[in-house]
Amino acid sequence: MPPRWTVEQALALAPDASSATAGRKLATSGTWTSTGASPGAVWGLCAGSGTTPYQTVVDLTEPAFSCSCPSRKFPCKHALALLLRWAGGEVDEHGEPADFAATWLEARAARAARSAGRAEVRADRAPADPRAAGRRAEQREQRVSAGVAELERWLRDQVRTGVASADTAGYALTDPVAARLVDAQAPGLAAAVRRLASVAASGEGWPGRLLEELALVHLLTTAHGRIDELPEDLAATVRTRVGATVRTEDVLAGPPVRDRWDVLALRDSSDGRLTTRRVHLRGATTGRDALVLSFAGPGQALDVSLVPGTSLDADLHFYPGALPLRAVIGARHGEPGPLSAVAGSGVRAALDAWAHALAADPWTSDLPVVLGDVRVVPAPDGAPDGWLVADATGDALPLVPAPGLWTVLAVAGGDPVTLVGALTPRGVRAESVLADGAPVPA
Structure with a gap:
């Protein structure tokens, strides 16, 4: 059997707060029958409003979920409840899955085997016409360059006319030029x-x-205009910041970094059209930080294969750039295991890393950090924010106000903790706190 998850690890998969609450309630009810667990899977029947109980299965290796309930959330409350029961030791271990789970x-x-077969077939096919691909790339670059040139004129207009009324102009000031940049594939x-x-x-x-912000946009347009003069890594960063995409296949073709990768934090954000899941990994041997991103539109499920509090022996392939942080998981070597002993740094080391990040990529907006042996303390009177995170030397950084701040305060309780988060120009945005070796989401 894989190691049992904690309650926090199970709840980290909840698509929203209401699902987490419903899953907790359902986990303690007496409506579950025929539950069981085998290496890599948990299953059970949950009585609902109808005469036929819901058949719920969780594949722990990704994880993936199946439930016969009509919910369109992934995972649904039944899958969450089942995981919570398993995490609490209330699911017996069996050698073989129940029939509905086995099916x-x-x-x-079978689907995975077919997908692997199709991938082999694609690999055997003749490559695309390189001349046609080159023409498409050249046409896109021409459109981008035209869009950048128009943006430069707009920036000069802002400098000439001033920004005194920008706070009342709203999106009417920026939407027209932004729309043209979208058309220009930037x-x-x-x-x-x-x-x-x-x-x-x-x-x-x-x-x-x-x-x-205007200066950073101007710097990006200037860098794009001189992209042929830039070092390869910085040129890749500029292309990405402008909006060029890198195919996952191309990233996976790059050199892998194999390590035991600890899953330290998971954070979802939404712009109303797209939900982004950001997962913070750290290599147990290399000490290297990595971010794995997944995206989902309305009604779509996010990737749930990385569970905070677990560790996986895997190959990570990093996107090209001057500050390679974003990565794609390649080959996995074995099942996920428990978290390693995570060692954090002090505030000064985090600031040094921030300075290095800005030198490599001036458009960096946040940087994953792990701060070890830090306390959460009230800010001095007159400070702009209410709380600081301070290390043993007395160096401190402000904590960015957020709803999860109260979780940080409750878990820390005035004692030294390991804080996982993102360093930003405003301070540290907490994403999880390690308590008894397991991350508690902030």
Whole structure:
């Protein structure tokens, strides 16, 4: 059997707070029958409003979920409840899955085998015409360059006319040029331009922040205009920031970094159209941080294969760039195991890493960090934020106000803790706290 998850690990998979609450409630009810667990799977029957109980199965290796209930959430409350019962030791271990569970697991294995076969067939096919691919790349570059040139004119207009009224202009100021950048296949620049409107409406001190953002956009357009003169890694960063995509297949073709990767934190964010899941990994041997991103549109499920509090022996392939952080998981070597002993750094080392990140990629907005042996303390009177995270030397950073801050305070309780988060220009955004070796989501 794989190691049992903690309650926190199970709840980290909940698609929203209401599902987590419903899963907790259902886990303690007496409606479960025929539950069991075997290496890599957990299953059970849960009585619902109808005469036929819901058949629920969880494949722990990814994980993946199946339930006969009508819910469109992944995982549903029944799958969450089943995982919570398993985490609490209330599911007996059996050698073989129940029939309904075995049928679903066998179908998954068959689909995986077919997918592997199709991948081999694709690999045997003749490569695409390189000349046609080159023409498409050249046409895209021409469109991007035209969009960048228009953006440069818009930036000069902002400098000439001033930004005094930007806080009242709203998105009417930025949407037209952002839309043209999307048409020019520069979605990264379009997002940066749209963000200017929210910066202008961010309250006291907005003019300074807006000028900083305008300067970064100007720096990006200048770098794109001289991209042929840049080092290869920095040129790759500029292309990515402008909006060029890198195929997953190309990333996987790069050199792997094999390690025992600890899954330390998971954070979801949404812009109303797309939900992004950001998972923070750290190599137990290399000490290297990595971010694995997945995306889902409305009604789609996010990747749930990385569970905070577990560790996996795997190959990671990093996207090209001057500051390689984003990665894709390649080959996995064995089943996930328990978390390693995670050692964090002090505040000064985190600031040094931030300085290095900005030198490599000036457009860095946050950096994954693990702060060890730190305390959460009240900020001095008059400080802009209410709480600081301080290490044993007395060096401190502000904690970014967020709903999860109260979880950090409750878990820390004034004692030294290991804090996992992201370093930003405003301070540290907490994402989890390690308690008894397991991450508690913040």
